[in-house]
Amino acid sequence: MKQTYQLKINGKSQSVRAAPGTPLLWVLREQVQLTGTKYGCGVGQCGACTIHIDGKVQRSCVLPVDAIGPDQEIVTIEGLVADSPDHPVLLAWAEMDVPQCGYCQTGQIMAATQFLNDTPKPNTDEIRAGMMNYCRCGTYNAIAAAISRAADLGNK
């Protein structure tokens, strides 16, 4: 049976209805219409579903909605864009024209923003070790370049 959950999504508290165990990914996409967060694998491997919860990177496809408290801060790509439209990662991604098909890119960006919070001046090896999301178009080097560029922009 579906239940009601209180969630704080992109700064706004709202109630959603879902069956217990439903991954947060599907709640965000289907109940809240935040489709920037993508389904890729469903097992937390590819990272297309990457979001932030309380400032930490999370794979929303393996995170049951009932495991999240009403005061936990869920941020999706839509929230990041609305809150920080001039975020260095967004600017760098646009400047380097990173996306090809684009499907993984919102997840890559959510991973990159958190990565740069933890590692503000990363070297290439740190970027390679820190960015875990798959891209089937093979934009890995463009992503790494954009992260370096974002680090430069952010450290100005």
Place this chain on the structure above:
Amino acid sequence: MNIKIQRREFLKGSVGLTGLFLFGCSNQKPVDTEDVIRSELGVYLNIFSDGRVLFETPNAEMGQGTYDALAKILVEELDADWGKVEITLSGANAAMANPKLFGQVTGNSDAVRGYFPVLRNAGAAARSMLIQAAAERWNVPSIECTTENGWVISGSNRASYGDLSEAAGKLSIPENVTLKQASEFKFIGHDFPRKETATKITGEAIFGIDVMLPNMLTAALAMPAEAWGKPKMVDDGGASSVDGVKAVIPVFGGFAVIADDFWTAKTAAEKISVGIEEDDVQRNSSAEIQEHLSAMSGPQYDEHGVLFAGVNGGKDLAVSRVAFRSAISNGKTLKLQQSVPFLAHGALEPLCCTAQFDTNKLTLWAPTQTPKGVHALAVKLSGLPKDSVEVHRTFLGGGFGRKWHTDFIQQSIETAMAMPGRPVKLIWTREQDTQHDFYRPAHASHVEMGFDDNGKITAWKNVIAGKSISKTWSAFYKPEAPDRTLHKVPLYDFKTIHLETRAVDSPVPIGYWRSVSHAHTCFFTEAAIDEAATTWDRDPLEYRLEHLKDERPRRVLKALQELMSKSENDAGTSSGIALMSGYDGFCAVGVQITLADQNLDVNKIWAVADCGLVIDPENAKRQIEGGIFYGLGPALDGKIEFDERKVQSSYFNDSGASSPFAAPLVEIKLLPSDAPPGGIGELGTPAIAPALCNAIAAAGGPRIRDLPISKAGLRVRV
């Protein structure tokens, strides 16, 4: 350059479209009433009175960058203001057929190659009409008018395209247009930021999975564990009585659970036990299939041979075999047996499609490479007239050939027809996407080379066995004709060439996979010629040059040599190269590895390409790099194996997808070229596998004849 416009009729003005300038320039003869109307109104270009220039792209955008590239081709000749150009994905429209593909289909790296002349003519004709409209307004000869960035100018007169669009729309399409010289190009060959980038960064871009409609239901699938066989319901498991489930229905390939939301549908579908009907299909493991393929490429199956290319251009198989035999009778020979496995496509966006069926209408929202195929299938399944079926297209979260198929479209239509009046979105799981693919077919190859006294290859035989993609999918397949999905003619000057194919019957579902037959033929040829170079103790690159007459691939190889020379003395490393030709272009790939204690590290990759006239140079480089990554993971550890028909992989990490952890740096160089545009989307994929294997041999490792490389016992990072 003067170009004759083929289609001269043009519907001037139109009810309800005041202020629009509509223009169509299709080489395709319209096939039905709907298409006549549409093509008469114009299919590619609208210029609005407020100055916006709308380009409806006929092609799928799945990462390859044709969204902008095709627009730039048209805008180049139109001379419009790029800032005012908007691009949208067209619906299914027979008048938008790619001249190279006989339909509105995306594949074979044919977008630019096919639409280049069509869109240039359209842009040039529209520009000419805008000039004529201005000339009439100012009462000056057309020849005294020129254009600049969306304006027609004559002396002190200036009028914007938007201002002129209505008048221009009432004029006839000119019979002849003058096209720009390449030296005049402002868009073609110049990089611009991609227009869809912003929406792909913010999450606003709509992929197939993102279609959201009022009152929508979601469907998930229950499919058999077996990759082939006729599905049957073993046990419903109570799925249909799960709260939120609307229906459980049989669909193509299995059963669909239609529910309020995806998670309800998916978890209910997992309760269903689906098996397959008994049949008498033999060879249900990939090991048996590959063993059979290897045997098929050998002499005991000679009676299955079809000549692909005969000695001296001969057309008779037996004669060519004899001629080859006599060509190698005196001297050293080298024989080798090679193979490549089945592979999955693994687009990041799983298969999905949304459809709504109403009494007199069927509407689809599809991430598809074949609007033509989707439309035809929808008409067939619904029984509705052609103009009652509407296909909207979305971005594709990767395609790679998989979204040319319509199995998931059929399922989507079936779910919608079971729920009239409500849109239904069907979504596959990742596991289903991996286990119910149309796989890149496994192939086996037998190569035989004969040499002259100096070690030059003077005779080359290559027999390739595999399940034929064209036999499976092409309407144009003829059993006796050369099968270009099984074989390719090597570009080397081998003097005596005998090429044979052996199409193997098999129930394994197969399909087009990025670079199709190049993926295996390039490996077979480039690994074999490298082995020959080693046998004669020759530098692999120089050895290739000895066998090449054509200046374009020679230039590509020499440029690769120069690019790699800076790194050739890196301590403890070895390198390998391979050359790919196809899609009207050439791409040489070099790779540097470290091989120590069976541990293989891929350090760096280089590529040099001549892909003719390039629309977007930076995008071309990214495509080649992405293509290399698409081939890299499978080369190292990519395979789809069947055990009792069941696919043994489920995810990206067990099917050979290149991961971020193991992505080496790639340096790409494009050579300037006067040749017509080549295809860039698939050019990078084939050569990385042979280049890697050649590097491994150069490092003192095993000579790998069977992919993936992990089979040889090397530890690889994918």
